[in-house]
Amino acid sequence: MSLVEIKNFTKEYRVGFLLKKTVAVNGLNLSIEDNEILGFLGPNGAGKTTTIKAILGIITPTSGNITIYGNTPQDIRAKSKIGFLPEQPYFYDYLTGIEFLNFYGKLFGIERGNLKKNINSLLEEVGLERAGNTQLRKYSKGMLQRIGIAQALINDPDFVILDEPMSGLDPIGRREIREIITGLKKKGKTIFFSTHILTDVEMICDRVAIINRGKLIETGDISSLTGTEDPKYDICVESPSSETLNAIKSISETISIRGNCVYFSAGEKERDEIIRNIVTKGGKIISITPVRKSLEQIFFSKIGNHS
Amino acid sequence: MKITIIASNTFREIIRDRILYNILIFAVIIICSTVLLGKLSIGEHLKIVEDMGLSAIELFGVLISIFVGISLVHKEIDKKTIYTIISKPVSRHEFILGKLTGLILIVFTNIAIMSIVLLLMSWIISGEIHMGLLMASFMIFLEMIIITSIAILFSSFSTPFLSTLFSLSIFIIGTATTDIRNLGLKASPAAKLLTDLLYYILPNLDNFDIKLQVVYSKPIEPSYIWWVTVYSILYSAVITTLTLLIFEKRDFK
Numbered sequence: 001m002s003l004v005e006i007k008n009f010t011k012e013y014r015v016g017f018l019l020k021k022t023v024a025v026n027g028l029n030l031s032i033e034d035n036e037i038l039g040f041l042g043p044n045g046a047g048k049t050t051t052i053k054a055i056l057g058i059i060t061p062t063s064g065n066i067t068i069y070g071n072t073p074q075d076i077r078a079k080s081k082i083g084f085l086p087e088q089p090y091f092y093d094y095l096t097g098i099e100f101l102n103f104y105g106k107l108f109g110i111e112r113g114n115l116k117k118n119i120n121s122l123l124e125e126v127g128l129e130r131a132g133n134t135q136l137r138k139y140s141k142g143m144l145q146r147i148g149i150a151q152a153l154i155n156d157p158d159f160v161i162l163d164e165p166m167s168g169l170d171p172i173g174r175r176e177i178r179e180i181i182t183g184l185k186k187k188g189k190t191i192f193f194s195t196h197i198l199t200d201v202e203m204i205c206d207r208v209a210i211i212n213r214g215k216l217i218e219t220g221d222i223s224s225l226t227g228t229e230d231p232k233y234d235i236c237v238e239s240p241s242s243e244t245l246n247a248i249k250s251i252s253e254t255i256s257i258r259g260n261c262v263y264f265s266a267g268e269k270e271r272d273e274i275i276r277n278i279v280t281k282g283g284k285i286i287s288i289t290p291v292r293k294s295l296e297q298i299f300f301s302k303i304g305n306h307s
Numbered sequence: 308m309k310i311t312i313i314a315s316n317t318f319r320e321i322i323r324d325r326i327l328y329n330i331l332i333f334a335v336i337i338i339c340s341t342v343l344l345g346k347l348s349i350g351e352h353l354k355i356v357e358d359m360g361l362s363a364i365e366l367f368g369v370l371i372s373i374f375v376g377i378s379l380v381h382k383e384i385d386k387k388t389i390y391t392i393i394s395k396p397v398s399r400h401e402f403i404l405g406k407l408t409g410l411i412l413i414v415f416t417n418i419a420i421m422s423i424v425l426l427l428m429s430w431i432i433s434g435e436i437h438m439g440l441l442m443a444s445f446m447i448f449l450e451m452i453i454i455t456s457i458a459i460l461f462s463s464f465s466t467p468f469l470s471t472l473f474s475l476s477i478f479i480i481g482t483a484t485t486d487i488r489n490l491g492l493k494a495s496p497a498a499k500l501l502t503d504l505l506y507y508i509l510p511n512l513d514n515f516d517i518k519l520q521v522v523y524s525k526p527i528e529p530s531y532i533w534w535v536t537v538y539s540i541l542y543s544a545v546i547t548t549l550t551l552l553i554f555e556k557r558d559f560k
Binding site: 013053056057058059060076077079080082084086087088090091092094095099103104106107108109151155 | 308309312313316319320323324386387388390391392393394395396397398558559560
């Protein structure tokens with residue numbers, strides 16, 4: 001059984017004075033497996049946060065069914081195993097970091113002695129050990145995001161849901177969050193996070209689910225999505241003879257020349273041909289690099305097809 | 308247990324908010340300045356101070372209950388901090404009951420502070436401690452429990468502006484329910500039905516007004532205090548049940 005099963009989830013909102021119907025998510029099917037990092041990818045307004053809220057029981061589905069560990073999202077037993085970081089977290093800014101974590105820890109019924117230990121180690125883990133006695137109103141955006149993550153981990157959850165954990169962070173902050181996420185996976189946790197930053201997904205996710213305009217477009221392994229049927233290679237040759245150059249130019253384009261090195265782009269067939277030419281006619285192969293289609297290209301081609 | 312955790316956090320939130328102190332300092336100044344008004348009157352100096360003081364306590368009690376109460380729930384939803392609470396093993400009931408308890412504690416603390424100030428004023432003027440004033444303050448506190456639960460009811464589904472408007476209206480009409488009923492006695496049967504309906508639905512806040520009896524040191528039956536206490540608790544319980552039912556179904560966008 002999957003950790004989370006979402007079957008045919010649809011959420012409609014009625015907005016405005018005339019209660020006009022808008023569909024936020026339409027017939028979404030998704031399962032989240034144990035101990036995976038699943039990236040939930042989509043442009044702003046695609047329905048990512050709506051889906052997350054439904055998993056957490058903050059909203060109820062208009063139709064469809066969601067189970068967590070076989071229970072409904074409203075079930076207290078399910079909730080005690082979940083950690084959640086909301087999007088753009090504004091927390092109780094009148095609390096200090098320690099008071100803040102203490103408050104959430106107590107809501108989980110964590111015993112006082114353990115809680116104190118947990119808080120200290122969490123503050124260290126997210127790099128806020130010096131800010132524990134500072135009120136949250138004095139925190140920077142990056143610090144708030146980190147204390148938010150600490151808050152999500154206070155109950156040592158098995159399943160962590162992060163809504164846009166990297167938004168608004170600098171590259172260093174993003175790397176730290178990535179490290180925390182991969183660290184959680186090593187501890188056997190399951191992580192589900194939404195984002196629109198593709199590189200983050202590419203670097204750490206086992207699987208991605210792409211959503212646009214309330215519909216799930218694609219789910220799959222990163223490698224199966226990025227490894228296409230028609231692989232491309234970049235080949236670098238150092239000081240090729242003019243004979244070699246001419247032979248290669250007839251089958252491939254030159255991308256660039258830097259110093260003594262010439263770079264060619266080639267498909268699978270041309271690659272072997274080029275190598276043969278270099279070996280027989282003179283020149284030194286420096287590197288052959290497979291070029292994978294980036295997630296960004298896939299993302300745009302999928303979204304393009306659906307809009 | 309979780310209710311007390313949320314209640315104490317709510318208490319802390321308001322204690323660390325500057326708005327409360329502004330209201331409280333203003334209230335204390337008003338209560339103290341009744342001395343000046345008392346000086347203008349002939350003979351009835353102490354009574355004027357006590358009557359005005361109790362009215363000020365009631366007024367500021369209402370302001371704190373409504374403004375702080377409504378902003379409290381609304382802020383949680385607006386800043387989405389509520390997401391972090393209800394995604395934890397905390398039911399929505401516990402959230403609302405915790406907020407309500409925290410708010411009632413705050414109102415209690417404020418009424419207590421204002422009452423002590425008034426008691427001191429009365430003592431300075433008369434040289435006696437007039438314990439009846441505390442009784443009147445307790446009645447105001449009971450009244451505020453109802454106002455607080457109404458403020459939280461409205462803020463569980465409406466905007467802060469409308470919630471404030473509705474809560475203030477109910478407070479104002481609530482203090483005049485007996486008049487409304489008497490009005491119906493002289494009117495047509497249909498109008499009487501309406502005024503009776505209003506009388507039974509709206510909180511009968513004039514029950515809580517024992518200011519004049521206290522100021523003029525008239526006796527108050529202990530049974531009356533008991534009945535009014537029971538009325539306050541029952542009425543708030545009904546309102547809060549309604550709030551819980553609404554809040555349970557609510558989606559947070």
